Amino acid sequence: MSGSQHNSMAAPVCIIGGGPAGLMAAEVLAQAGHSVQLFDAMPSLGRKFLLAGIGGLNITHSEDKTTFMQRYSAQTDWVERWLTQFDAEAVRHWVHGLGIETFVGSSGRVFPKEMKAAPLLRAWLQRLRSLGVKIHTRSRWLGWDAQGALRIATDAGEQQVQASAVLLALGGGSWPRLGSDAAWIPILQHRGVAIAALEASNCGFDVAAWSAFLLDKWVAAPVKNCALRVAGQVYRQGEWLLTATGVEGSLVYALSAEIRQQIAAQGHCLLEMDCLPHKTYAEVLAALQRPRGKKTLTKHLQQQLGLDGVKAALLRECAPAESFNDMAQLTAAIKALPIRLLHARPMAEAISTAGGVKAEMLDQNLMLKPLPGVFCAGEMLDWDAPTGGYLLTACLASGFAAGHGMLRWLASHESVGRVTE
Numbered sequence: 001m002s003g004s005q006h007n008s009m010a011a012p013v014c015i016i017g018g019g020p021a022g023l024m025a026a027e028v029l030a031q032a033g034h035s036v037q038l039f040d041a042m043p044s045l046g047r048k049f050l051l052a053g054i055g056g057l058n059i060t061h062s063e064d065k066t067t068f069m070q071r072y073s074a075q076t077d078w079v080e081r082w083l084t085q086f087d088a089e090a091v092r093h094w095v096h097g098l099g100i101e102t103f104v105g106s107s108g109r110v111f112p113k114e115m116k117a118a119p120l121l122r123a124w125l126q127r128l129r130s131l132g133v134k135i136h137t138r139s140r141w142l143g144w145d146a147q148g149a150l151r152i153a154t155d156a157g158e159q160q161v162q163a164s165a166v167l168l169a170l171g172g173g174s175w176p177r178l179g180s181d182a183a184w185i186p187i188l189q190h191r192g193v194a195i196a197a198l199e200a201s202n203c204g205f206d207v208a209a210w211s212a213f214l215l216d217k218w219v220a221a222p223v224k225n226c227a228l229r230v231a232g233q234v235y236r237q238g239e240w241l242l243t244a245t246g247v248e249g250s251l252v253y254a255l256s257a258e259i260r261q262q263i264a265a266q267g268h269c270l271l272e273m274d275c276l277p278h279k280t281y282a283e284v285l286a287a288l289q290r291p292r293g294k295k296t297l298t299k300h301l302q303q304q305l306g307l308d309g310v311k312a313a314l315l316r317e318c319a320p321a322e323s324f325n326d327m328a329q330l331t332a333a334i335k336a337l338p339i340r341l342l343h344a345r346p347m348a349e350a351i352s353t354a355g356g357v358k359a360e361m362l363d364q365n366l367m368l369k370p371l372p373g374v375f376c377a378g379e380m381l382d383w384d385a386p387t388g389g390y391l392l393t394a395c396l397a398s399g400f401a402a403g404h405g406m407l408r409w410l411a412s413h414e415s416v417g418r419v420t421e
């Protein structure tokens with residue numbers, strides 16, 4: 001990033017949204033010498049980023065670049081354009097530059113040493129203020145007026161703000177009480193911007209109803225060392241959590257795109273759980289066929305296969321009743337226990353949302369084609385990824401790419417870029 005001064009623009013560059021994407025773009029622009037004004041509707045910045053830090057801020061992932069890129073499934077090519085400018089390595093380097101050490105967890109995920117987001121955000125905001133970024137909280141962007149000025153609602157009333165260029169980094173639609181309430185959708189649609197409907201991603205899913213026994217004994221229990229399969233093919237191992245209404249947790253999040261697709265296509269998704277992924281069908285069957293004498297089947301499952309606790313309870317809950325009289329059928333159930341999911345949990349509870357401003361609406365600089373001078377970054381763009389640090393990495397990378405896109409555009413435009421009716 002360059003530190004040279006830039007004086008030619010009378011109006012400031014305006015960033016709307018003080019989450020990771022907006023803050024990263026503000027840093028790029030301020031370091032290039034631009035006068036930057038940042039507006040956020042909330043009383044303080046980075047609220048979702050801070051929440052992400054509560055469970056241990058997973059800022060990025062250490063896996064190789066090719067595997068990393070595959071996490072962005074349908075939008076790999078698009079996201080790759082930002083990640084080549086600011087990749088996982090650059091994220092770590094940048095975090096270290098803020099005086100925060102990182103470590104790589106056993107799963108390859110990267111965390112700040114203290115696991116929290118607050119020290120990082122504090123250091124970041126201090127850097128931005130020292131670069132001259134003017135931060136306006138409680139300042140909600142409402143759109144543009146007839147002259148093309150930004151309409152900003154503040155406690156003192158509505159203000160009109162002129163901008164040389166604008167970045168919208170307004171987030172997706174999850175956890176709206178933290179600020180990203182997706183109120184930008186109708187404003188941009190009215191200006192001809194095509195938007196893929198937002199959907200809950202990295203979220204839990206509901207079953208019809210768990211039995212009273214399961215609810216009583218096993219809600220919030222982690223289901224460990226298992227694998228989940230969707231549509232007979234997509235298969236992942238890990239851990240998930242049994243909730244009062246269904247399923248959630250990292251393994252479910254990793255499959256949420258596929259689960260959503262199944263529900264959209266057929267009204268439900270049949271999730272298959274392999275309760276013992278480290279044993280083959282033949283090994284499970286052989287163990288079950290060993291003589292059990294007077295022992296109950298519950299004891300037999302526990303002694304021969306180590307199947308007990310929440311997994312045994314789920315087997316009782318979801319396996320067809322007749323399979324408990326036939327060891328081959330019971331083996332099939334243990335290796336592919338059907339869990340029928342009906343719908344995603346509400347978007348407000350999700351970690352992130354899929355959908356957003358469609359890729360074809362933006363040029364190489366991440367500028368909206370129908371609105372010259374207006375750029376977009378972060379989760380409000382139409383890409384999706386599982387948890388694992390991929391969300392924040394892409395938000396930071398798109399903020400970095402949009403910031404540089406704005407620099408290029410500003411350099412080639414003498415006149416003030418405005419949106420008019």
Ligand SMILES: Cc1cc2nc3c(=O)[nH]c(=O)nc-3n(C[C@H](O)[C@H](O)[C@H](O)COP(=O)(O)OP(=O)(O)OC[C@H]3O[C@@H](n4cnc5c(N)ncnc54)[C@H](O)[C@@H]3O)c2cc1C
Nearest residue numbers: 017019020021041052058141171179180378379389391392
């Ligand atoms: C519980 C939880 C845990 C998470 N954990 C992780 C994790 O460990 N790792 C990871 O990679 N990701 C994680 N995420 C996801 C990550 O936090 C988000 O993807 C990321 O914060 C999105 O960044 P953003 O800048 O695009 O938007 P946001 O962070 O949502 O910021 C958008 C900002 O825009 C402001 N805004 C919105 N509309 C307006 C308006 N009209 N006018 C003015 N301001 C407006 C909002 O107030 C907000 O400050 C987690 C999310 C949640 C909910």
